[in-house]
Amino acid sequence: MIDLRSDTITKPTSEMLEAMMTAEVGDDVFGDDPTVNSLQEKTAEMFGMEDGLYCPSGTMTNQIAMRILTRPQDEVICHKYSHVYLYEGGGMMYNSMLSPKLLEGNRGRITADQIANSINPDDIHFPKSKLVVLENTMNKGGGSIYDIEEIKKIRKVCDDHELKLHLDGARFFNAVVTTGESPKEYGKLFDTISICFSKGLGAPVGSVLLGTKDQIKEAKRVRKVFGGGMRQAGYLAAACIYALDHHIDRLAKDHTRAQIIGEVLKSLPFIEEVMPVDTNIVIGKLVEGKSEKWLLDELEKQGIRAVGFGKGLVRFVTHLDFGGDDLSMFEKAILKISS
Template sequence: MIDLRSDTITRPTPEMLRTMIRAEVGDDVFAADPTVNKFQQRMADMFGMEAGLFVPSGTMSNQLCLHVLTEPGDEVIIDEAGHVFNYESGAAAYLSSIQLRSLKGNRGKLTSELIESAIRPKNEWDPKSKVIALENTTNKGGGAYYTKDELTEIRELADRHGLFVHLDGARIWNAMAVSGIEPDFFGSISDTISICFSKGLGAPIGSMMLANKEQIKRARRHRKMLGGGMRQVGLLAAAAEYAVDHHQTLLDDDHKRAKKFAETISKNPAFGVDLSTVDTNIVLFDVVDETAEEALQKFSDAGIAFVPFGPKTIRATFHFQVDDEDLENVLKAVAEYQ
């Protein structure tokens, strides 16, 4: 099966596994795992932040970030397509007693003008606007990314209104590959960042919260409360660091394959796709005369897996374990589809 359901389905490479076995480990609950300690500081330095905290998942990282930025009753402004709003089981309300104000942006992206229109007046009966949550790249937006100018405008708006900025960078590596933005820029416009190693980079497990030292101290305690205090986590941190060192350069190839796939999709009248929206490794396309489920079954019979993203919409996500030979087989199936 050629699996294009997600970039989370990648498996550790043999060299990554060897790197994990060689990792020096300790007990991370005692902050005594040298591999994860070094990696946390390396990622913090890379992104221009003070400190980092390795966690099992992007959801935990996002929720820890929102927790340290807010108090119960605060409000987080977010695009209606955002991961925190759609795919984190209502955790913001459950864990931090905060609410999310969702706005309809463009492909999962917010603008400073749209955000400003949603900032609450400071009446005692209003929720308190506290955080602007951005996702880069956007999942439900089909891999769209923010430009430097867009992020700078949002940061300036946040400063004018005394708001925090949280950046959900689950696919920040894809955003950097396509935009050329250096990682420390994201630290300059964000108060907290979540980065992920288990998507396009191909690590088996792991994300990281980046923030200032006091926020990380608070987050360590809350991580423990949530059951996220791990022990010899250097094994996982070693895999994540290997992915950062060896797999970043492969992201450009994922983007090129996604574009080639979209171009082939556009030539088959059974499908519809907007080529201008194919920015990174995610392609959203529509089925014209069938349902997404019917089309998915036909592709499955041909040995190809996608995921439904709506009644007639399908998502294809490229990753480094789909090579050029796999791509040619996928393109052949698309061209012959009827």
């Protein structure tokens, strides 16, 4: 079975497993797991930020960031397709009592002008605009990448209006492998950053939240109340360290294979349109009269898994476990589907 549902389905490589099995561990709730500490320090140094906190998931790091950067009744400005709004179970409302302001945008990306125009006046009838969240790459935008020059403009708007800025960097390294930018450039622009290791980087579990030492001290308290305190988590953190050392540059292979898939999809009679393929996500729109379920069922018959993305869209995601031979098999199999 060729599984292109997500880049979260990968298994650790043998070398990653070896790193996990030989990791030195302690009790992370007490702060004495040396491998977790090394991961947090390594990631913080990579982004030029003060400190980091290892958590079980990117949802948790995003939720913690929103909690520590706001107070109840504040407003979060984000794109209407943002992960923090669509795919985190209403967490910003439930965990932090925040009000979302949802913006339109080109393939999931919002602009400085949009943000400036959406900030609420100082009026008791409105929630206080307090936080902006960007997602890079943008999942629902087909792996689209923010222009860093636009992010700099957004940072200025945030500074001018005393707003905080958080980056949901679930697939951050897919972005910078494409653009050639440095993580440190982003560390200068955001108050907090969430980095996920269980997607393109191929680790089994975990994300790190980056910020100042004071922010991370508060974040650790929130992680505890969210149930995210882990004990001998170094076995998992070792996989993330291995991923940082060995799996970043290879993301370019995923991008190349995704572009080939995009070209194949364009040739199919039942695909009306394919979103631009910037990184490792390919989204095809079905022609009128064809449902997502129809295509997913046909794909399953050919030994391929993908996911429906709503409104006639189907998503394919390339990853560490999808190699050149798999790509050839995919091309042959999907061409067997008749319209």
